[in-house]
Amino acid sequence: MTAEAHEYHGYVGVQRRGVISLPAELRKRLHLDEPGAQLELTERSDGVIELRPALPVPADQKWFWTQTWQEREREVDAHVAAGEVAVHDSGEDFLAHLDDLRPAE
Secondary structure, eight states: OOTTTTOOOOOOOOOTTSOOOOOHHHHHHTTTTSTTOEEEEEEOTTSOEEEEEEOSSOGGGGGGGSHHHHHHHHHHHHHHHTTOOOOOSSHHHHHHHHHHHSOOO
């Protein structure tokens, strides 16, 4: 096992009711220690059982669901609902609009 490859090979016991316990290092690295984490289970025709991490929100998109980001999203939604938006036909029009918003020197 190399740290760069992030591969794991080992054995886990299956308890009486079918419960298995994943090693802590694996749970942490794959974000399976987070609320709502699940494993997708696939039984292949060759007898192999595959487990894949399945998070309600992919780890690389977690930032979007932070409280601060969601508050900002609601603020923008309120501006859009109130019609407090500007639509521009081009990037140049957008940049000119930004220049117009600058306070006079």
